[in-house]
Amino acid sequence: MQRNDDPEFWQSVTGTLEQGEKPIETARREVLEETSIDITQSAYQLIDCQKINTYEIRDRWKYRYPPDTPYNTEHVFVVEVANDQAIVLTEHSAYLWLDKALAMQKVWSYTNREAISLYVPDANSSI
Structure with a gap:
């Protein structure tokens, strides 16, 4: 998906943990909020990849985080x-x-490229 605030930035669904929320709950909520896909109602299987990334926050987005927060933590689903x-x-x-x-070429972040590389099957693969 192409970000509204940076047309060069293509990414997967992302979001922030809300107070008391588990990462898998955040994933379901963010997919619904950003795409209108209700994972539960559609009976889709959301898989926790058991992968957590930590990366430096882009300077242009630091205002979204508490002061002096240099890194973000990302749970992969x-x-x-x-x-x-x-x-x-x-x-x-x-x-x-x-x-x-093509998806790996299009996304901006290396963590998105890695997730696509590890968890998305090739077109001729069966899952």
């Missing part, structure tokens, strides 16, 4: 949705369905 799944964007200006190689 994956969900497979139907090919004809409707998407309604709320926080992004565009989205694309791409094959694995």
Whole structure:
């Protein structure tokens, strides 16, 4: 998905843990908020990849974090949705369905590239 505030920045669904929320709950909520996909209602399987990334926050986004917060922690989840799944964007200006190689080229962050590399099957793979 293409960010509204940076047209060069393409990314997966992301979000912030709310008070008392578990990472998997955040993942479900953020997918719903950003794409209108209700994982539970659609009976999709949300998989916890048991992968946590820590990365330096971009200077242009530090205002979103508490003062003196240099790093962000990212929990990686994956969900497979139907090919004809409707998407309604709320926080992004565009989205694309791409094959694995093109998706890895398109996303801005190395953690997104790594997640696509590790958890998205190739087009000719079966899952």
